[in-house]
Each structure stands twice: as C-alpha cells, then as structure tokens.
Amino acid sequence: MSNAMRTPAGAINVERYQGAVAEGRFRRLWNANAPGYLFLLPWLVGFFGLTLGPALISLYLSFTDFDMLQSPRWVGMANYVRIATADPKFSAAMHVTLTYVVFSVPFKLTFALLVAMALNRGLRGLSIYRAIFYLPSLLGGSVAIAVLWRQLFASDGLVNAALSHFGIEGPSWISHPSYSIYTLVALSVWQFGSPMIIFLAGLRQIPQDMYEAASLDGASKFRQFYKITLPLLTPVIFFNAVVQTIDAFKAFTPAFIISGGTGGPINSTLFYTLYLYQEAFGNFRMGYASALAWILVLIIAIFTAFSFLTSRYWVHYDD
Amino acid sequence: MSLRVSRRNFVAGGATLLSLSALGTSALAQEKRLRLLWWGSQPRADRTNKVSQLYQAKNPGTSITGEFLGWGDYWPRLATQVAGRNAPDVIQMDYRYIVQYARRGALAPLESYMPAKLNLDDFDKAQIEGGSVDGHLYGVSLGANSAATVLNTTAFKEAGVDLPTQATTWEEFARMGAEITKAGKRKGMFGMADGSGGEPLFENWLRQRGKALYTADGKIAFDVDDASEWYDMWAKFRAAGACVPADVQALDKNDIDTNTVSLGKSAAGFAHSNQFVAYQAMNKDKLALTNYMRVKADSKGGHYRKPSMFFSVSAQSKSVDLAVDYVNFFVKNPEAALLLDVERGIPESKAMREVVAAKLDENGKVALAYVSGLGDLAGKLPPPPPAGAGEGELMLRNIAEQVGFGQLSPSDGGKQLVAEITQILARG
Numbered sequence: 001m002s003n004a005m006r007t008p009a010g011a012i013n014v015e016r017y018q019g020a021v022a023e024g025r026f027r028r029l030w031n032a033n034a035p036g037y038l039f040l041l042p043w044l045v046g047f048f049g050l051t052l053g054p055a056l057i058s059l060y061l062s063f064t065d066f067d068m069l070q071s072p073r074w075v076g077m078a079n080y081v082r083i084a085t086a087d088p089k090f091s092a093a094m095h096v097t098l099t100y101v102v103f104s105v106p107f108k109l110t111f112a113l114l115v116a117m118a119l120n121r122g123l124r125g126l127s128i129y130r131a132i133f134y135l136p137s138l139l140g141g142s143v144a145i146a147v148l149w150r151q152l153f154a155s156d157g158l159v160n161a162a163l164s165h166f167g168i169e170g171p172s173w174i175s176h177p178s179y180s181i182y183t184l185v186a187l188s189v190w191q192f193g194s195p196m197i198i199f200l201a202g203l204r205q206i207p208q209d210m211y212e213a214a215s216l217d218g219a220s221k222f223r224q225f226y227k228i229t230l231p232l233l234t235p236v237i238f239f240n241a242v243v244q245t246i247d248a249f250k251a252f253t254p255a256f257i258i259s260g261g262t263g264g265p266i267n268s269t270l271f272y273t274l275y276l277y278q279e280a281f282g283n284f285r286m287g288y289a290s291a292l293a294w295i296l297v298l299i300i301a302i303f304t305a306f307s308f309l310t311s312r313y314w315v316h317y318d319d
Numbered sequence: 320m321s322l323r324v325s326r327r328n329f330v331a332g333g334a335t336l337l338s339l340s341a342l343g344t345s346a347l348a349q350e351k352r353l354r355l356l357w358w359g360s361q362p363r364a365d366r367t368n369k370v371s372q373l374y375q376a377k378n379p380g381t382s383i384t385g386e387f388l389g390w391g392d393y394w395p396r397l398a399t400q401v402a403g404r405n406a407p408d409v410i411q412m413d414y415r416y417i418v419q420y421a422r423r424g425a426l427a428p429l430e431s432y433m434p435a436k437l438n439l440d441d442f443d444k445a446q447i448e449g450g451s452v453d454g455h456l457y458g459v460s461l462g463a464n465s466a467a468t469v470l471n472t473t474a475f476k477e478a479g480v481d482l483p484t485q486a487t488t489w490e491e492f493a494r495m496g497a498e499i500t501k502a503g504k505r506k507g508m509f510g511m512a513d514g515s516g517g518e519p520l521f522e523n524w525l526r527q528r529g530k531a532l533y534t535a536d537g538k539i540a541f542d543v544d545d546a547s548e549w550y551d552m553w554a555k556f557r558a559a560g561a562c563v564p565a566d567v568q569a570l571d572k573n574d575i576d577t578n579t580v581s582l583g584k585s586a587a588g589f590a591h592s593n594q595f596v597a598y599q600a601m602n603k604d605k606l607a608l609t610n611y612m613r614v615k616a617d618s619k620g621g622h623y624r625k626p627s628m629f630f631s632v633s634a635q636s637k638s639v640d641l642a643v644d645y646v647n648f649f650v651k652n653p654e655a656a657l658l659l660d661v662e663r664g665i666p667e668s669k670a671m672r673e674v675v676a677a678k679l680d681e682n683g684k685v686a687l688a689y690v691s692g693l694g695d696l697a698g699k700l701p702p703p704p705p706a707g708a709g710e711g712e713l714m715l716r717n718i719a720e721q722v723g724f725g726q727l728s729p730s731d732g733g734k735q736l737v738a739e740i741t742q743i744l745a746r747g
Binding site: 067068069070150154155156171172174175176177259260261262264265266267278280281282283284286 | 391394395398399401402419420423424425507565566567568569570572573574577706707709710713716717720721724726
C-alpha cells in the first residue's frame with residue numbers, strides 16, 4: 001500500500017497536491033506556448049550564442065592582454081588604467097565621435113522631420129517618395145556610398161565643381177582635417193530615411209480636429225506647429241533621438257572607407273569604433289580593444305540613461 | 320497529406336543517396352587536403368589557383384582550396400582564424416608581420432625539411448635570411464622587389480624636363496618637380512607626390528645617411544635631428560610647389576588606385592617595383608621606374624631587395640608535410656613559375672628567374688631590370704620590423720600631415736615622432 005493511502009482521513013498531502021497542480025500548470029503552459037518557443041528558438045540561439053556569450057567573453061578579455069595568437073593573460077585593470085591615463089588616441093577618438101554625435105543627430109532629426117511633414121500633406125504618389133527618401137538609409141552602411149562620398153567631396157569632385165560656378169574655390173573637403181568630419185556628418189544627415197518614416201507615423205497619430213480648432217481660433221501655421229505638432233510628437237522625437245544617438249556612437253563604415261582605415265588626415269575621422277578596430281586587428285590588442293568596447297557601452301548607457309531621466313520634463317504622453 | 324513515391328523514384332533517390340554517401344566517405348578518408356590564404360587581387364588569385372590545379376594534376380588525390388582577400392581585410396581574418404584554431408595550412412605572410420606570428424607560435428619552423436623536401440639551394444641567401452626569425456625558417460620568399468619612384472614620362476616630356484637618373488639627388492629632383500608644376504601643362508598636376516609620410520621613403524633616406532628605422536633588437540634607430548630634417552626637407556618641397564599640397568596627398572590611401580600618379584595629380588610618385596604592371600594598366604601615359612633619389616651624389620645603400628611576401632605553414636596544420644611540398648612546388652617548379660610570372664616579385668630561385676625572364680612581356684621586364692639594376696643603391700636587408708612597427712608607420716604619416724597642414728613645425732614634428740615611436744615600441 002502506498003504512503004498516500006496511509007495518511008489519516010482529513011489530512012491532505014499538501015506537498016503532493018501542490019506538486020501536481022504546478023506540474024499540470026507547467027504542462028498546460030508548455031502545451032500552449034511550445035510553438036511560440038520553437039519559433040523563438042533561432043533568435044534565442046542567436047542571442048545567447050552570438051550576442052550575450054561573446055559579450056561576456058569580451059568582458060573577460062578586457063581584463064587580459066589577449067593578442068589573438070597566444071592564450072590571454074590576466075592583467076587586472078591595466079587596460080582600463082591605460083585608457084583613463086595614458087592614451088592620447090582615446091581622447092582624440094572620443095572627441096571626433098562626440099563631434100559627430102552632436103552635429104549629426106540634431107541635423108538628421110530636423111531634416112527627417114521637415115521631410116516627413118512635407119510628405120504628410122497627402123501628395124499623389126506618396127509611397128514612391130517615401131521609398132525614394134528611404135533608399136539612402138538602406139544603402140547607407142555600404143562601401144559603395146562611402147566611395148561615392150569620396151568622389152563628391154574630393155578637391156575636383158562634384159561639390160567643388162558646383163561651387164566653382166559661384167567663383168568659390170573649395171578645398172578637398174574629404175581630405176582636409178578641418179572639414180572631413182563634416183562631410184561624414186552630411187553623409188549621415190543624408191541617410192535620414194528611418195527616422196523620417198517614424199516621424200511620418202507619428203504625424204499621422206495627431207488628430208486633425210486639433211488643427212481645425214486651432215485655425216478657427218486664428219493660430220498661424222508656425223504656432224500650430226509649435227503648440228500642437230511638436231508637443232504631441234515628443235514621444236517620437238525622444239525615441240528617434242535615443243536610437244540615432246546610439247547609432248552615431250557606433251558609426252564605423254564611412255570613416256573606415258573614406259580614410260582607408262587610418263582615421264586620417266591627422267585623426268580627424270578617427271571614430272571611436274575605428275580606433276577600437278585598429279587596436280584589435282591592426283595592433284593585435286584584442287584585450288585592450290575589448291576594454292575600449294566596454295567603455296563605449298558605458299558611455300552609451302550613460303547617455304541613454306540621461307535621456308530617459310530628462311525625458312520627463314519634455315516628453316508628453318497623451319494621457 | 321500522403322506522400323507517394325513510385326518505385327522508380329525510390330530507386331533513383333536511393334542510388335543518389337548511396338553515391339552521395341560514397342562521396343562523403345571518400346572526402347573524409349582523404350588526408351591530402353590543403354587550405355591556402357593570401358591577399359591580393361583577382362589576377363593574383365587566377366595565377367595562384369592555376370598553380371594549385373597543376374599541383375593537383377601532378378599529385379592525384381590531393382585537394383587544395385584557396386581563398387583571398389584585400390590587404391586590409393586579410394589581417395583581421397587571419398588573426399581571427401589563428402585565434403579560432405582554424406588557421407589555413409599555407410599562409411601568405413608579410414615581412415612586417417612574420418616576427419609577430421612566428422614569436423607567438425602560429426607558424427611551423429621549416430628548416431628541418433631542407434634540403435630534402437624544401438630545396439632552396441639556388442635562393443638568394445639574404446632572402447632566406449629574410450624569412451627567418453630567431454634562427455628558424457618561418458617563411459619562404461615568393462619574390463623580391465624594391466621600393467621605387469614611378470615616373471609619368473609623358474608628363475615629364477610635356478613639361479620639357481629630363482627624367483631623373485640614378486645619380487639625381489633629392490634637391491635636384493625637387494627643382495625638376497617645381498619646374499613641372501610651374502610649366503602647368505596639365506590642370507592640377509604637380510611635380511611629385513608628397514612622400515613625407517611614406518615609411519619606405521623615410522627608411523631609404525635614413526639608410527643613405529647610415530641610420531635605420533629600427534635596430535635588430537627592436538629599438539628606434541634614428542634621432543630627433545634625422546626626423547626633423549626629414550619633415551623640414553618636405554616642407555621646403557611643398558613651399559616650392561615641387562610636391563602636391565597636403566590635402567591632395569591626404570587622398571592617398573596607400574594603394575595603387577589612390578596614388579597621386581594614378582589620380583593624375585603628380586608626375587612622379589612612390590611605390591613598389593612589383594606594382595609597376597598594375598600602375599601601367601591604370602595609366603594611359605607611358606610610365607617608368609627609377610630609384611628613390613640620393614641624399615648626396617655619393618650616398619649608397621638606401622634600397623634593398625625586399626622579400627615581397629612569404630608562404631608560411633601554420634603550426635596548427637595537420638598536414639605540414641604536404642604543405643611544405645606544395646610550397647616547394649610553388650617556388651621551384653618551372654611550369655608553376657611561368658604561371659606566376661613576376662606578379663609577386665622577381666622569383667628568388669636563380670633557375671626560376673631564368674625561366675621567367677625568357678618569357679616576360681615589356682612591363683614585366685621593367686620591374687626585373689629595375690630591381691637587378693640598382694647597383695650600389697642596394698644595401699643589406701634590414702632586420703624584420705618589431706611589433707608596433709605598423710603603429711609607427713601610421714604615426715609617421717599622422718605627423719607628416721600635421722606638418723603638411725601647418726599645425727606643427729618640422730622640428731616639433733621630429734621631436735614628437737621620436738617620442739611617440741619610442742613609447743609605441745616600449746609598449747610592444
């Protein structure tokens with residue numbers, strides 16, 4: 001006879017009862033969700049295998065002197081100490097990257113918003129315009145576009161050919177240390193497609209009757225924009241700003257192609273990620289490069305946290 | 320849903336499966352497999368693959384797969400593969416990186432295979448030395464070349480300026496350059512490229528002065544005066560209009576496509592002899608090769624015959640014997656030599672050099688004649704550069720640009736270069 005049968009009448013075997021219920025619930029949950037988990041599996045494998053795993057390994061490597069050929073040797077905080085105290089190229093790269101973030105993000109968002117508002121007027125063939133304007137964003141990271149940019153902004157490029165009609169003799173924008181970073185900013189602004197699409201969606205959410213009411217009250221177009229469009233769009237602006245800032249910190253391809261991987265002339269296009277790449281693959285300092293990568297993670301995290309903290313003062317949710 | 324399979328389909332499918340599995344087992348059973356990796360362009364890949372096919376034809380049962388990338392992508396890929404214990408068996412190696420890879424145990428020492436399996440008897444002794452690190456042979460040189468000045472002879476003729484000779488000094492060359500610029504026969508064309516950031520030029524200039532870039536034990540081998548004088552010389556050239564301005568030079572990404580000669584921005588530029596064929600292919604004008612200019616009329620030994628690239632065998636390779644045999648075939652087989660031509664430089668084996676020389680076309684002959692005709696301008700091969708040399712090269716260029724754009728005086732540039740390189744080398 002089993003133990004369960006021996007329990008005195010009235011006393012319920014609690015443990016066993018709970019176990020059975022939990023097991024049943026789990027099975028029910030599993031039965032209901034198994035297909036979902038199955039479909040998620042490729043993503044889960046990718047996330048743990050290709051994102052989280054390597055990230056943790058790189059965290060470990062950032063405390064070593066790993067050179068990719070020999071096994072890593074623990075050096076403690078040495079890499080971080082060097083970044084903080086004895087690496088002029090780190091500050092040069094930081095300066096270039098911050099300049100890029102500070103100039104490219106606001107210009108790109110402003111431009112994207114202007115185009116989105118123009119497209120929001122219900123033009124004929126709107127979808128074609130949307131596609132055309134989005135195209136540069138799709139091509140954006142590609143080598144071909146960076147090469148095209150070289151052709152546009154070289155001393156005998158199209159930009160200077162246009163300027164020469166006005167009697168202006170332009171420098172070689174792309175290869176002059178004072179201007180080269182701004183040609184990359186222009187390249188980034190040109191790739192305004194994805195924030196534009198999001199702005200367009202945001203603009204569609206604003207109820208039309210607000211504008212009708214405002215114009216009945218005699219509000220000018222500018223005032224309508226300032227008092228209705230902008231406040232109601234703040235959640236979208238916030239989202240775009242955060243995403244674009246993170247993207248700008250991670251920019252790599254244009255600088256890599258345009259400077260031939262050197263970050264020149266005179267470190268003027270030495271983006272943070274380009275410097276990181278040079279250290280990792282050019283100088284075999286994977287450990288140091290890992291430390292640089294984690295510093296970048298930290299900086300992006302700080303920027304994002306700051307955006308979220310300040311957002312409560314300027315982002316208005318419709319409630 | 321039901322699946323119906325006719326008997327005929329079933330038989331056909333089964334036969335296919337059987338034959339596939341047979342292929343699989345035979346591929347697994349096959350021990351003679353090699354993987355090659357090299358950098359370069361499509362023409363080089365075609366030549367290399369033809370040699371591999373030839374080798375397979377002569378050695379039935381071997382299978383060789385080759386992969387190639389551009390220089391910039393090559394080193395990250397190789398380092399990653401070595402780190403992942405997945406290195407190719409035969410690796411194209413550069414003089415700059417051979418010490419790093421050899422000292423870190425990534426390459427197999429090959430001297431024990433000589434001379435039975437790897438016969439380098441008629442190789443230039445100095446070139447075998449070039450592939451050696453700490454007394455072991457880690458790389459077999461695939462060809463020699465030397466740094467060189469590329470001249471657009473048509474542009475010189477248009478400006479009415481004679482071509483430089485082997486005796487021309489830098490000062491005379493700068494006067495010629497300024498004349499070409501002043502003649503203004505072509506819009507935006509200057510006399511010569513700005514070589515102040517070019518490591519081969521700086522090294523050549525130092526060697527003519529009896530100095531060097533690095534000592535054999537990896538220390539800096541020039542001082543502040545050398546570096547300041549170097550930057551100062553080019554600052555004067557720039558001021559005289561002998562060379563291109565800084566923003567034009569900055570377009571040069573250190574490859575053939577973006578060299579100022581290829582872009583039509585200068586009548587003379589600086590390159591390597593094995594690149595001549597490619598330079599001529601890019602330029603409609605008639606080009607010629609000559610040495611780097613002399614520091615003084617009687618200075619010697621700035622140039623050297625550089626092993627342009629090596630084949631190394633991975634220390635991780637499971638078939639080192641086969642890899643060594645392939646490398647030997649690559650550098651010693653006459654049919655292979657004809658396929659390879661001088662695309663990787665002049666063959667190191669005397670016998671192969673003769674085989675190739677008999678069949679060279681005009682452009683190939685230019686490079687051969689140039690390298691063998693250097694005379695007293697050619698000196699001893701310097702020791703392989705230390706770890707950090709790549710960073711040093713970037714630093715030379717970076718400071719050259721700061722001087723070029725007027726952000727730094729030549730003398731401060733010299734001070735900074737020595738300080739930075741000393742620090743880079745100390746870090747290792």
